[in-house]
Amino acid sequence: MATEDFARWAARTEATLERLLPDPSGEPSRLHAAMRHASLGGGKRMRPLLVYAAGTALGADEALLDAPAAAVELVHAYSLVHDDLPAMDDDDLRRGRPTVHVAFDEATAILTGDALQTLAFSALAAVDAPAQLRIDWVRTLADASGVAGMCGGQALDIDATGGGGRKRGQVHFPLAENEPDPFFSLSRLQRMHALKTGALIRAAVRMGALAGGADAATLAQLDMFAAALGLAFQVRDDLLDIEASSEQLGKTAGKDAAQDKSTYPTLLGMDGARAKLGELAVAMDQALAPLAPRAATLAALGELAVRRSH
Template sequence: MTFQHFQETAITRFNDFFGSPDILPPAKAKRLLAAMEYSLLNGGKRIRPLLVYASAQACQCDLALADYPALAIEMVHAYSLVHDDLPAMDDDDLRRGKPTCHIAFDEACAILAGDALQTEAFSLLSQPIKGLSATQQLTMLHTLATASGVYGMAGGQSLDLGAVDKDVDLAYLETMHNHKTGALIKASVLMGALCHPQLSQETTQALSDYADAIGLAFQVQDDILDVISDTQTLGKTQGADAALNKPTYVSLLGLEGAKAKAKQLHESALLAIEPLGENAQTLRQIADYIIQRVN
């Protein structure tokens, strides 16, 4: 299967599952629900759901089991973007080429939409899921919660805000992005693998090392694109990090140094999943896809 075919199939599967009438049924708070759906369906390449499905595939699991964690992690990701765009955070007007949630609706509604997307993600994963044991679901919940909180994404966002107008070193930057971006990407890979009832320690370690590498590569790529691309292509304001005087891999390593870093991380990701053989081919293709966008 080509990566394009997998991507199209997985995204169709994701959209069909999200469209199920029992996922987000009609609510009295219609405007809030509209803001949630706007934020969740506002484009995007669905990298995190793709990683959930690809990891489940690598572990030879039924992809139907991956529908729940795929949607749950995208809900958390969408919530993080809604809040990240708020005036108190990055104060951005564009997200994926469209007005950000607080512009399309209003600031209070955007805050509530983010809150609700986050809690609905955990509600989704905590209901009985046919084919998954209570232990598997509990482990998925713990994985997602840890990746979302102070030891994951939220902690990384705090470090990011704390670095504005300050000189930080490469170690600080990597710690920040391993939390802010890498934690949810790693959770995506691990939650897909957790669809398997008896995952070996060797497989878990291989996927964990792969996820660490592509999680950081994804952010290096983002920093490069913020310099070499334009607002229309990015779907968000080009040069936003520079305008806010935020440290990036480009500002610390230079453009060529950042590209070399991305290449090294790509090689590390591929090496990590060599033991998984052909079952991990789609994970390799996702790593290629991430790096190809910066070359």
């Protein structure tokens, strides 16, 4: 049943994105084409699936969830476009295709990310839904996207790459001999990913729950689930970067080691990272227990995040 739900929700997301994205034949056609290249026909759609799963678990109509599901995917797509830029991770493969700055050019990629982000908020503002719900959606997505969310997490990631930015030529105070590098602490790594990856995952669950009229206690349970899911998603990502091929991942494998990034396997070892993943799976189950059996599709998405192969 969950698999059928996921396929239907992914199709709804694709259809909503098709409707929202500008016509590639219109001007500026290059920007329009790049926006579609970044958003359509690929990806796991984990974040929109979480919107639908949380919302329908609480009785929301799927049609009401179309806009927030597409909006969170648009923000995710924008973040990937900017993350792949030469100034960030400098990657040339995403979802099995050339990244936007490779397929088009760097300036177009920057504009593409900007346009996708603003389109997300425009979509939420235009929904035929109560004003307070739209405001709550906008606030939730904005908080998850900015300095207290993805942007802040990306800044911490840049700081941590190559040992606190030392390979990027940033001004810094050198560490004393034998002083532990603060950029490679587990607590800092978890905080970084709670912002960079986890914030948007928590926002997706919360936006769906808000559409279903969730009370404060339910929102708190779902936030605990989403926080564990966000970290689990990243731990699995770190493991796959080592274990999987570029063909499996649809992006360049081995980038973490090449860029001297702080990851769960580098801090905990492969066995330690797998154990951490198991702990997070238990935490997800415990958070959803008070909502069973309504939360079956959310639980299935949690299991998918832990066991995924790409």
